[in-house]
Amino acid sequence: MVSRMKNRIQSQHQVASFSWILSRLRHVMAWLALSACALIPVMAQAAQVEATVSKNIVAVNEVFQLTIAIDSNVNPNSLDLSxxxxxxxxxxxSVSSNNAYSNGTLSSSTQWRIAIAAKAVGTATIPSFRIGATTSEPISIKVLKSANVATSSEPNIKLSSSLDKQTLYVGESARLTVRILIAEQLDQAALVAPEAKGIDIVQQGEDKQAERLLNGRRYIEITRQxxxxxxxxxxxxxxxxQFKTSVVKGSRGFGSTLSVPFDKKTDDITLTVKPKPSNFQGLWLPTADLQLDQTWNPSSTTARVGDPITRTLTLRIKDVAQSSMPNLNIDYPSSVRVYSEKPVYGQQNGYTSMMIKQVIIPREVGELRLPPLTINWxxxxxxxxxxxxxxxLTLDVKEGDLSNNVQLPILNEPASQPTANTANAVEVQMVKDAGFWPWLTAIVTSLWLLTTGFWLKERHKKRPQLSSQQQAQQAPHSAPSTNGQVLSHLLAAVQANQPIQVQSYYQQWQHCxxxxxxIERVAAEVNTMMEAHYSARSHTWDNQALLALLGQANKHLLQSVAQEALAPLTPSQSKKNPSSAKGQ
Incomplete structure (x- = not known):
């Protein structure tokens, strides 16, 4: 009985112990659950996105810094700033990521730093930004005019313009100068030209750039006219x-730069434009100064047919556009050929210059009056x-002279070329320029000299047998020599592309x-050559057609010389039939 009561007491004691263990387990599970619930806000707070600014009262276009951070290591491209x-x-x-391990705890963070500037006066809001499942709080920014804050926010760019005259006549030109002083870092700068109805505006030359020191600050000065x-x-x-550009800004520590648009204009200017006076006669040419000069080369009052005379006219006009320069039309007599080069223009010290060279070639003997030039303005x-x-210029024109041909000027060649032994120089130039014409000329000359020498030798042997009438008939045989010399010089000039020499030798050769x-076909080719070199519509000229025509004359000359040289060697009819002569 007692043992049964002991067993019952032990059983009750075991049940109580098991119940206590179960109760303790329930308390532990409840505590773990509460601890897990308490950790959830902590983890959520660690992943929060935070946005901050360096200042919240700014001026228009003043650059300040926006910083966005998250306590987590995320992709740098996960932030959308649009x-x-x-x-x-x-x-x-500028993006930076950081990982740190402290007191057994690992922490991570990602940070974006952005340079920003407000566009307009008023209250501007920096919106919230979402990264993953979290967002930042929006930020309100007060934007003031530039005059209400430090002036350092204004770009250090100065723009000005000046006009040399504000009252002028129709057709008269004025010069506008625009200057830009820059002490900023710029991106994609452009200067838009001024504009006005009723005025042609043309940029003059290239922009000029220099450094300038102003109030202790170094500037880049750009000048355009x-x-x-x-x-x-x-x-x-x-x-x-109008000057348009973007100013690159961003202070130290920003880690980011910003291009702020800049747009500024110079002051408007009112011009007073006078009309053309009603009593003015002739071509309207308004200017403060006009200068006209000329030179003659050669300056002698005598010339020969075929000799070139170069007239150089230089016209300088102040405050006149190149498109308004007049055409210098001179009415030359029909007894000359005139070839004008293209005008050469220039700009210097407010003057527009125009230089024209004219090559004048006399064609007839006698007094030649080259006309003057008058310009009304x-x-x-x-x-x-x-x-x-x-x-x-009044000239006394005489017949052309072969001995003077070696002194022919070469247009557009250096003036330092030697005038002595010019004929030899032409021959060297012709040999240097490889072609069949130099060889043909050499062969013709050699054959001519050979046949002439052979003919003179036979003539000397037969002199006692010739009558005085036969000797008189042979006297003119020196004419082909002169023709051959002229043709040789003419071929060399054509081969060397020297139009002035070609014209001069042609004037003498055409009388053969x-x-x-x-002769007309050769004259047409010579005229085409001169127009190609000296007309207002000059172009490249091919000398092959003229060389082919002159080659025919060379061949004809060779045959003529050979026949005349061999003629005395041919027995006469009377010597072929001596019996009949005796019979007579």
């Missing part, structure tokens, strides 16, 4: 030149019509005994 574009200009972000030429009278408003300084004049239609 929402900033509505109210702000922003640059490329425009030529303004009004074609309508009245008061005309000239809208200023309007003096804008004295407000009256004025005339500028250069004299002509050739058919009229052949």
């Amino acid at each position: 929402a900033l574009g509505e109210n702000f200009t922003y640059g490329r972000p 425009y030529q303004l030429t009004p074609f309508e009278s009245g008061d005309i408003v000239l809208k200023g030149a 309007w003096n804008t300084s004295s407000n009256q019509q004025q005339t500028t004049h250069v004299d002509g 005994d050739y058919q009229a239609d052949y």
Whole structure:
């Protein structure tokens, strides 16, 4: 009985112990559950996105810093900044990631730093940014005018313009100078030209760049000039030149730069344009100064047929556009050929210059009067019509002379070329230029000399048998020698592409005994050559056609010389039949 009671007591004690263990387990599980619930807010807080700014009161276009951070190591491309574009200009972000292990705990973070600037006055809001499942809080920014904050936010760029005259005549030009002083780092800068109705505006030359020190600050100075030429009278408003660029900004520690747009214009200018006076006669040419000069080469008052005379005219006009320069038309007599080079233009010290070279070739013997040149223009300084004049030239033209041909000038060649032994120089130039014509000329000359020598030798042997009448008939045989010399020089000049020499030798060669239609064809080719070199529409000239024509004359000359040289060697009819002569 007692043992049974002991067993019952032990059983009850075991049950109580098991119940206590179960109770303790319930308490542990409840504590673990509560601990897990308590950790959830901590983990969520660690992944929060935070946005901060370096200042929240700024000026328009003033650059400040926006920083966005998250306590987690995430992809740098997971942040979308496009929402900033509505109210702000922003640059490329600088991204940094950090991992740290401290007191047995590993922590990570990712940070974006962006340079931004507000676009307009008022209140601008930096929107919230979402990274993963978390977002940042929006930030309100107060934007003021630049005058209400430090002036350092204004780009250090100065723009100005100046006009040399504001009152001018129709067709008269004025010069506008635009200057830009820059002490900033710029990106994609452009200067838009001024504009106005009734005025032609043309940029003059290239931009000039220099360094300038102003109030202890170093600037880059850019200068550009425009030529303004009004074609309508009245008061005309000239809208200023416009400078457009982007200023690269971003202070130390930003880790990001920003391109802030910059757009500024120079002041508008009103021009007073006077019309052409009603009593003015002739070509309208308004200017403050006009200069006309000329030179003659050679300057002698005597010349020969075929000799070239070069007339150089130089016209300088102040404050006139190149398109307004007049055409210098001179009426030369029909007894000369005139070839004009293309005008050469230039700009210097506010003057537009035009230089024209004219090659004048006399064609007839006698007195030659080359006309003067007169230009009427309007003096804008004295407000009256004025005339500028250069004299002509009177020449005594004589027959052409072969001995003078070696002194022919070569146009557009250096003046330092030697004048002595010019004929030898032409021969060297012809040999240097490989072709069959130098060889043909050498062969013709050799054959001519050979046959002439052979003929003279036979003539000397037969002199006692010749009558005085036969000797008189042989006297003119020296003419082909002169023709051969002229033709040889003419071929060399054509081969060397020397138009002035070709013209001179042609004037002498054309008087030789050739058919009229052949001379006309050669004359047409010579005229084509001269126009190709000296007309206003000059072009490349091919000398092969003229060389082929002159080759025919060379061949004819060779045959003529050979026949005349061999003629005395041919027995006469009387010697062929001596019996019949005796019979007679």
